[in-house]
Amino acid sequence: IVYLGFSEVRNIALGLSIFGLFKSKNAMKGINQEVFWTHAIATATVTRMLALELDEEDTEVFFTAGLLHDIGRIAISSCFPKEWADILRVTKEEGCPLLIAERKVGLPHCLIGAWLAKNWGLPKIYERTIATHHLPVKHPKATRMGALVQLADYICHKIGMGLFSAPSIQRPVLIAYLGLTEGMVDELEEQLGELEGIATTITDVIGNVT
Template sequence: MTQATQPRSTTISSIPPARRESLERLFARMEQVAALPGIAQRVLQLTDSEHVRADELREAIQNDPILVARILRRLNSSYYALSTKVTDLRTAISLLGFREIRNLAMTVCVSRMFETPGHHGTYRREALWEHSVAVGAAARLVARVCGRGVPEEAYIAGLLHDLGIILIDQSLRRHFCQVVSSVSPTVTTCEAENRILSFDHALLGGFVASKWNLAEPVIDAIAFHHTSGEYTGPHHDLVYVVAVANYLCSRAGWTSLGVHNVQSPPDSVYAGLGLDQISLAIIWDELEPTLERAESLATG
């Protein structure tokens, strides 16, 4: 994938102190935009617990009627293709389980960051959201086919992989427009960001995810989705899955900035996942219908 021009730590937790300090200052500037909704924090805490009860999760979510309505609408979309319509959270949790309802709640909460329209050049904020959901769905597919990692965790990491882009878009708009104007099929997003901002969206996204106290594998997958070949930490399965999913979605036309400028991960990443030509063909054949279903999840 794209190689950032700035040195990268082997995991997000090992960012050098000076670099971490600059990211802390940037996070403070964009704190309102970068705040994870309280309901999302609560859902994440509950679903990470081994002792959570279904009623606890249901009670946490039902305090936000809009969230409930949007979860149920997405649950009844073509993405899940359920045989009967689900009309209440209790049934939803019993049908899909904690992790899947967690994913739906996160999808709805994160979608709120994209509700205000925004565009510049080839970039549309709505298309970035569609790309994010697509990569989540594709990451789930890749994880399932190669048998590496937890598909539900792969979805969350894929959904949030471009978190840094929406934060830059909303907090550093003038610089973001310069980035969009600079990218091309031969100039990657990370290259443009590092030249204009001195950091890239992958590093920023991983840092913010760490501030949200997301799981370390998810944090590293966000931070290294453009430098997967350089990653030497313990969570390589998820890092590799998201990197492959991001490339495949961009290649299929589901791009983040309206330009396909994502390079394929190195051969070592495919080998690390045990992906050969046969398994890649299976993924590619299933990708289009998967992304079509994901569109209903993004727009639900």
């Protein structure tokens, strides 16, 4: 499988420049930044693979949406260090996904990330996707790209490339909503053996230029 092309590498550079705006010593404190970047790149790659499976057009947009899906977490950790520490504490004490802890503390990364995307003038599709990538597909504000990122995020957690425990999803409903089948998703998961090595290599390169 050819995981990345020129467009995707260019979009990683875009993501790097955006994430680089947060140079605070608190940025992602408590989470290994290599793990964060590896998850972001893996989610972007799986989102693109799902889009290809569905014959979506302009799959690099899907890649970028996957890459940026957790940008709100960098903002929270950089700008609200006390609340971020509370989020990590709740996650560890209760053994819950980061998303649940964020909601309990009152700073969900989806809304913070969408606000950033809007205020930075990023294309509307990224704002909507970041805002909706954890919504149930039956929610009136759910979006197709958000659902694809949600499934990709879940798959990455499942194969050991996530952040803490996996967020809960309605997998059968989500897969049906996207027009996929369980068999298609299982087959895709079997193709991801090389993904961790590729994502880690890219993350190492990023570490050398930041």
